[in-house]
Structure formats: structure tokens, C-alpha cells
Amino acid sequence: MKGSKAALVILVLTGVFALATGFPLLTRFIYVLIFGLALTYAWTWLNLRRLEISADRRTARTQVGRRAEESITVRNHSILGKTYLEVQDKTTMPGHYAGAVVSLGAKTERSWDMEMECQRRGVFTLGPVTVATGDPFGLFRLERSMGGTHTLVVYPATVDLPYFSLPPSDLPGGAAFYRRSLSVTPNAYGVREYTPGDTYNRIHWPTTARLGRLMVKEFETEPSSDVWIVVDAHAAAQVGVWPDNSEEYACTAAASIARKYLENNYTVGLLAYGAEAHVLRASRGDAQLIRILEALASLRAKGTLSLADVLAAGGHRFSRHTTVVLITPSMDESWLAAVRFLVRRKVKVAVVLLDAATFGGSGNALPVVGGLTALSVPMCVMKKGESLSTALRLDMAPPSGPVLRQYQLLHRERRP
Structure with missing residues (x-):
């Protein structure tokens, strides 16, 4: 379009100069310039006529690290050939470009397959497909959108957790908890x-x-206990920059824990208050895993409720037959009071603590670790860059003094 503006400026200046001087050659030049501009615009306009574009998007749901597949077909129903067509499938997925430059003969079509690597968790829109073209001189550029849109859900990645074992909740002796x-x-x-x-x-x-x-x-059903996964999505607690931020680590940890215990026929629920509230009552089976993964895919850690507020609001859902898994990067000790209240109610609590200092945040994890140790709450501390399979190492036994001293030693070693 810059070229067309320049041509228009030249046309106006030439017209003014021709009127001022009466020079006939300038008048003829104006006619040639007008005819040339009209011809190039008509050529560009015709290049987009009688085109049909279809997109076969075969992937509706996938996971981080996997690929989404689609096939795009461009058909030319015109008796004229088409040159230099820029075809692009628009998407809201960051960092992804799905397009090609094609030329078509009269009454022909062309198809090609594309794969996009899904590196980011979320709910994204694919489409519509846009086709753009221009004239050989770069004076005009036109664009059309064709086709509808398609929703692609990218679940967080899941990993095996061979060393993660939750503390069992209390099942009444002699009268097991059945449903x-x-x-x-x-x-x-x-x-x-x-x-x-x-x-x-x-x-x-x-x-x-x-x-x-x-x-x-x-x-x-078999005697069992509910497992509730509580993800701290308070905006003020988050640290780090994508992809190595606390939000992504928390979602991957939550998805992995949910998968492990649902595959072992536990009933699992999810509680997270981010930009939207995600409350999934405890259930079991593959359908529940899909619901949890979809909730985690759309979770954005922009919540206004702190972890202490979330536990206060959702605490009525937990009973002595419940094991609660807290996943948080918060170094604020205020939520320890809510944990203490749950422990007094005989609710089993386990904590996955994201070490904020390793994600570039401030604060000291030692007071929180010490508070959990005093409450005999099992926990594991996850640091940036660690493999989740080994970092999520949780035994059924509560932490003790040696665990605290070991963490203090590791914390000293990280200091410059």
C-alpha cells in the first residue's frame, strides 16, 4: 500500500504541474499513470476472485509438547491462473505461523499438510484462513478471509510420579467409607x-x-478417600517468566497428580481461583481427568483470592475422608493457619511448595517449611529446572527435623 500511496502522490503532483504549465506530455503521462494504476488494481482484484479455501483441522485437543495437525486446500475455479497467493491460517497461539505462498493454474487446486508444535497450555482459536495477494509492482495488496474458526485446547503436560505417595485419609474402622x-x-x-x-x-x-x-x-464403590487438588492461582503469589514460571509448574504438577490418582481409581477434585473460578467436585474415571485437564488448560493465575482465602472458602468441601494437595509458590505464612485448621479437623494435607527464590522471586521458604514441619504435614519443595518426576517426591511420613535441616543446607548452598 505504500507504493499505491506514492503513485497517488505522483499522480496529483503531475496533474497540478500539468495544469500549471499546460505541457501536453505531462497530460499524456497522467493518462498512462491512471491506466496503469487501474490495470494493476484490476489484476490484484481478479487474483482473489473465484477462490475456495478449506481447512481440515484434525486436532481438537492435545497436550504441551505434542503436535496439532491440519490440512489446507486451495481451489481455483477461475479460467485465469493465480500467482503469488499468501495463504495463512490465523491463530491466537503465540509464536505460531501456519502459511504458505502458492500459485495455481486455471481450474486447479493444491493441498498441503501442516503440523504445529504446541508449546503453550491454553485454549486457542484457529482460523479463519486468509489469502492475500499483490501486483508485481507492489502498488496494491488485497486480503480476504475464508472459512470458519476452530477451537484447539492444549492441556498441560503430565509426567509419571513414581515417588509421589499421598497420606491416606482416615477411613472409619469396621465401617469403611463406601458410596x-x-x-x-x-x-x-x-x-x-x-x-x-x-x-x-x-x-x-x-x-x-x-x-x-x-x-x-x-x-x-470400594472404600476410598477423596483427593482434592488446590492450585494457588493468586496473582500476587506468582513468580517467574513463561515458560519457567510458577504457574506452568503448578499446572503440570496438578495435572500429573490428578492423572496418577485417577488412574488408580481415586476420586479427585480440583479447586483453583484464577481469572475464573475452577471448582470440580471429586469424581473418578477418564471423563474426570479430561475435565481437570480442560480446567487447567484455561487456568490463568490472575486471581484476587489468596491461598488462605481459597482454603477458607472451600474448606467445607473437605472432611476426614479427604486428602488435600496444596500446590503453591506463596511464601506468605498466613495460609499456614488454614492448614492448621484442616489438620485439626482430621483432614489429611500434603503440600507441593514451589521455591519462589529459584524462579526469580523474593522471600524465604524456610518459615513455611518450618511451619509445615511443626504441623507434621508431608511436603516436597520443587525448584525451577528440576525434573518433576524426581522433584515431586512425597512420602506418606510427615517431615521431620532432619528434613528441615537438609533444606536449610540446600538453601545455603544456593546462595552466592
């Missing part, structure tokens, strides 16, 4: 009358024969 199950499990606890919709494999035939009417078995 009624709508599916068949090994634990049948009673019978009831048949109702329409019950499957025949639930009928208890001996009781049916004795009572003279259809009776079906009722089932319970």
Missing part, C-alpha cells in the same frame, strides 16, 4: 425392588424366588 454406585462393583450391600431400567444382571434370583417379586442388588 452407592450405579454400576456393578464387587461390593453388593443390599437388595431392593426392581424398577424399570434396571439391567437383568443385577437381579438377585434367590431373594426374588423367596419373595415372589423381582429384587435387584445394590452396589457400593
Whole structure:
């Protein structure tokens, strides 16, 4: 467009000079310039006519570190060839460019496959596809958008956690904590009358024969405890710069912990108050894992509630049958009071503490470590750059004096 503006300026100046001098050659030059501009614009406009572009986006959900695939097809329905078409699939994913420059003959088409490496967690929009072209002299440039949009959800990465073992919550002795199950499990606890919709494999035939009417078995889940993962998404607590910031480490840790315990048939819930509130009641199965991963994909640590406020607001969800996993970079000791209250209620608590100093933040983790040690709360301290598989090392035993002294020694070694 800079070239077209320059040509327009030349045209105006030439016209003014021709009128002022009456020189006939300048008048002819103006006619030639007008004809040339009209011709180049028409050529550019026709280059975008009778085009059809389609995008086959085969990936709707993926994870950080994996690839999303798509195929783009450009069809020319015109009897004229098309040259220098810049085709680009617009996306909100940072750092990604999906495009190509193509030329097409009359009545032809061209397709190509593209892969994008998903390096950032989030919910992104792909599309629409834009096609742009210009004239050979660079005077004009036109652009059209075609096709719809597509949502791509990038889940946080998950890693295996061979050394992470949560403390078991209290299950009442002699009367294990069961829940009624709508599916068949090994634990049948009673019978009831048949109702329409019950499957025949639930009928208890001996009781049916004795009572003279259809009776079906009722089932319970295995005795277990809820695992609640609480991610500290308070904006003031976050440290570091993407991709090595506390928010990304916390989301990866939360996703990995959720996957591990859901795969082991635990009921897992999520609590995080970021830019939006994410509260997923405890449930089990693959569907719950997908829900947690989707919530973590959209989580933005821009919340206004501190960890202490979150625990106060969500504490009613936790019982003595609950194990709460706190993931936080906060060096503010105020949330220790909320942990103390949970411990007094016989709620099992474990903490994944992100060492803010290693992420470029300020503050000293030792007071928090000491406070958790005094409460006999199991914890692990995760530092920037560490492998999560080895950093998330949590035993069922609570920390003790030697653990605190070891952390003090490591903290001294990090000092310059």
C-alpha cells in the first residue's frame, strides 16, 4: 500500500504541474499513470476472485509438547491462473505461523499438510484462513478471509510420579467409607425392588424366588478417600517468566497428580481461583481427568483470592475422608493457619511448595517449611529446572527435623 500511496502522490503532483504549465506530455503521462494504476488494481482484484479455501483441522485437543495437525486446500475455479497467493491460517497461539505462498493454474487446486508444535497450555482459536495477494509492482495488496474458526485446547503436560505417595485419609474402622454406585462393583450391600431400567444382571434370583417379586442388588464403590487438588492461582503469589514460571509448574504438577490418582481409581477434585473460578467436585474415571485437564488448560493465575482465602472458602468441601494437595509458590505464612485448621479437623494435607527464590522471586521458604514441619504435614519443595518426576517426591511420613535441616543446607548452598 505504500507504493499505491506514492503513485497517488505522483499522480496529483503531475496533474497540478500539468495544469500549471499546460505541457501536453505531462497530460499524456497522467493518462498512462491512471491506466496503469487501474490495470494493476484490476489484476490484484481478479487474483482473489473465484477462490475456495478449506481447512481440515484434525486436532481438537492435545497436550504441551505434542503436535496439532491440519490440512489446507486451495481451489481455483477461475479460467485465469493465480500467482503469488499468501495463504495463512490465523491463530491466537503465540509464536505460531501456519502459511504458505502458492500459485495455481486455471481450474486447479493444491493441498498441503501442516503440523504445529504446541508449546503453550491454553485454549486457542484457529482460523479463519486468509489469502492475500499483490501486483508485481507492489502498488496494491488485497486480503480476504475464508472459512470458519476452530477451537484447539492444549492441556498441560503430565509426567509419571513414581515417588509421589499421598497420606491416606482416615477411613472409619469396621465401617469403611463406601458410596452407592450405579454400576456393578464387587461390593453388593443390599437388595431392593426392581424398577424399570434396571439391567437383568443385577437381579438377585434367590431373594426374588423367596419373595415372589423381582429384587435387584445394590452396589457400593470400594472404600476410598477423596483427593482434592488446590492450585494457588493468586496473582500476587506468582513468580517467574513463561515458560519457567510458577504457574506452568503448578499446572503440570496438578495435572500429573490428578492423572496418577485417577488412574488408580481415586476420586479427585480440583479447586483453583484464577481469572475464573475452577471448582470440580471429586469424581473418578477418564471423563474426570479430561475435565481437570480442560480446567487447567484455561487456568490463568490472575486471581484476587489468596491461598488462605481459597482454603477458607472451600474448606467445607473437605472432611476426614479427604486428602488435600496444596500446590503453591506463596511464601506468605498466613495460609499456614488454614492448614492448621484442616489438620485439626482430621483432614489429611500434603503440600507441593514451589521455591519462589529459584524462579526469580523474593522471600524465604524456610518459615513455611518450618511451619509445615511443626504441623507434621508431608511436603516436597520443587525448584525451577528440576525434573518433576524426581522433584515431586512425597512420602506418606510427615517431615521431620532432619528434613528441615537438609533444606536449610540446600538453601545455603544456593546462595552466592
